[in-house]
Amino acid sequence: MRFVICFLLFSASVLAQTTFPKDYFSPPLDIPMQLSGNFGELRSNHFHAGLDYRTLQREGLNVRAAGDGYVSRIKISPFGNGKAIYITHPNGYTSVYCHLQRATDAIESFIFKTHYKEKSYEIEMFLKPGELVVKKGQIIALSGNTGSSGGPHLHFEFRDSKTEKVINPFLFGFDKDFKDTKKPTVSAVYVYPVDSKSSVNRSKRPLLLNLSLQKDGSYLANKVVANGKIGFGVSAVDYNNMSANRTGIYKLQTFLNGKPNFGFQMDTFSFDEMRYINALVDYARFKTTSQKVQKLFMVNPYKLSLIKTDDTNGVITVVPNLTSVYRIEVSDFTGNTTTISIPISYDPSAPIVEKEAVVSNYFIKVNKDNSFAKNNMSVFFPAGTFYEDFDMNFDAKGDALYLHDGTIAVHSNFTITIEDGKYTDSQKEKVFIADIDKSGKLGYNTTYNKDNVFTAKVRSLGTYKLAMDTTAPTISIGNSIEGKWIISQKTIQLSINDSGSGIKSYNGYLNGNWILFEYDNKTRKITHDFKDGVVAEGANDLKVVVTDNVGNSTIFETSFFRSQK
Missing domain, CATH: 2.70.70.10 (Glucose Permease (Domain IIA))
Structure with missing residues (x-):
């Protein structure tokens, strides 16, 4: 019955395309x-x-x-x-x-x-x-x-x-003049033991499968021998005849012994679903190797409307006396398809390679609120913060809060609280909860303070600490215009930067009147175009004020002459 429903949903999706x-x-x-x-x-x-x-x-x-x-x-x-x-x-x-x-x-x-x-x-x-x-x-x-x-x-x-x-x-119809005769490229297929009782090729760790090209253009993977529950993942991109750029795939469908098992088709989705990409991909592998492997199964089902699956959510249970064939079809919008077949059989042998050890002292349950505290630091994870249950390492040492690492995907905000009474009232205004990357660089998080308690809502695991920013932003100009006639210049451009909490606002004034400066975050430059018509004939006074996220400000002032004639 479930298969019939999925087939009808898929058919309705295909039929709906004709309404556009x-x-x-x-x-x-x-x-x-x-x-x-x-x-x-x-x-x-x-x-x-x-x-x-x-x-x-x-x-x-x-x-x-x-x-x-x-x-x-x-x-x-x-x-x-x-x-x-x-x-x-x-x-x-x-x-x-x-x-x-x-x-x-x-x-x-x-x-x-x-x-x-x-x-x-x-x-x-x-x-x-x-x-x-x-x-x-x-x-x-x-x-x-x-x-x-x-x-x-x-x-x-x-x-x-x-x-x-x-x-x-x-x-x-925007594909009308878009020529594409190239099949999607599959660079890797992985097989995953889904739980602690499962193993694949006598390993409790995900394994990369060897693929061999067949005469008909399809691929055949080496046989998978396993027991328990397993799932697969694929890394795939697409190319077309119009450019050398690689793009994403349009459709992916898997079959177990000929029956649809797990799939998606990139037709439409909502912005509320965007972050579920971190559940679809092997997030830990992506964070450590930058490789994007799309998992073709769900341990805990998540609400991504793109996905159509059977009752197993793409998870395959390997049992004795049953040999199966798993097929993956990866397609582009034009219909070019790459097919991979994977034979699966049961193996009762004990695993040789154990699951990779994880340093942890707590276990996170996805569907429950989780709260941990140590010394003057605490964290609260509402139910649904993560996609899967996992062993978590939580610690507070010195002035740092350690929340596992960045290899675990986070779906929604959670709250960090740090209590510290060493700051004066004026200093508290400059204090924020900072995340620390591998290079030691601090990142700003909007922080609230009541008495001596600092709180922030964040969306990634890692290391956090309280930081104080008392350094004002910097403002510089490439070539000084002080006291000069700048008749030929079309713009005024300044570089602005802040090494602490980051820039919050910037404002420019010409002869006391606000003027538009366009900000390019990539180059950290602000530019005023004289075509705005605000500049005066003759003498002009320029003032620029830049403020960071904790209120430190810098003022840049200069004077110049200009003729619009």
Whole structure:
């Protein structure tokens, strides 16, 4: 019965694809599609929500509206999507354009006025129908490299306007001119003993399987001999004919003795599901080796709607007198498929290789609240903080709190509390709970203080301590403009940095009036463009104030002359 339900769900998913309009939208760029990232691709802590269009390794390409509609949202940030424009279309979908250099015409004018109205570079605006109407093919922006972009490109998305779920653009016909005759590449297949009673090839540790290419283009793995409960994982990417970039796979389906066992298809998902990527992948392997292995089983089922599975959640129980064949099919959107077959048989032999030892003094149960305390430090993990039960190492020594290590994936926030009475009231304002990386660098976490108790909500395991930041940010200018005429310069650019708690805010003033400085977090530079028209004819006084997360501030002042003629 379960198999029938899963089959119906899968069939409904396939059928639903035909409901997406294939010819309604047009491409956002004038150049042929070349992708550096595709929908559903595995990223750090999230699935990629759209297509990354290559832009000839430069900025300034025309970005066009994919369809008629109105600008419903604009968000400008030095992080994430950078400069982003959202267009809501009358057919129930919203298109999203990110990492833009700037908007054009009426949209750019609206953004400019909002910057100065709110006196902030970081802004977010929600607009009503009719405020900024656009037509299909209209130039709405120029492509750029803003936010957390790793290079010039356009990130492009489709969303359901009501649910905000992201949808694979290929479902709207964007694969029409996208040539792909290459099968996905499987670089590794692993087999996992799922619990303490299981073993694989006489080992209680995950093992890499050897694959051999068959005449028909499929792969055959060496026989797996095991007992107890086991699962598999695969590391796979895809390539296409249009560029040399590797991208993510579209579909994965496993079969046990011919019956569907575990699978997913990258069609649509919600932003609330993003972090479940850390449950899907072998997180410990990723953190230690950077290899992304997608686990094809769930020990504790998690709410990722992409996954369709049978009653076993992809876990295979190997029993005597039964030989099985496990098959993995990895496909791209075009249908190119790579197949791996794995024979499985029972082996009663005792394991030779034991499970890797873990230093621990506590056991975490996923579905229960967990609280631990030692000396002046404590931690509280609400139920559901983690994906799987695990042996945890908790300790407090000296001024540091040790919470296992970063190889365990964390789904939601947990609370750290440290009590310390050595700080004066004025010092407490500069104190925060810091995470410490392997190099010893401190990271800032928003910290609250009451009396002598400091608390912070964090989202990763590791080492924490109290830190005090009394050092103000730095501000510098490449070439001094003090007392100079700068007629030919189009911009003023300053470098800002903070080695302690990090920069919280920055503000510039020209002749006492607030001016817009755009912040590039990648280069840590702020830039004012004279085209804003705020600069005065002749003498000008510039003042820049930069403040860190605990309130330390630095003021930079200079004077210069400029002629706009």
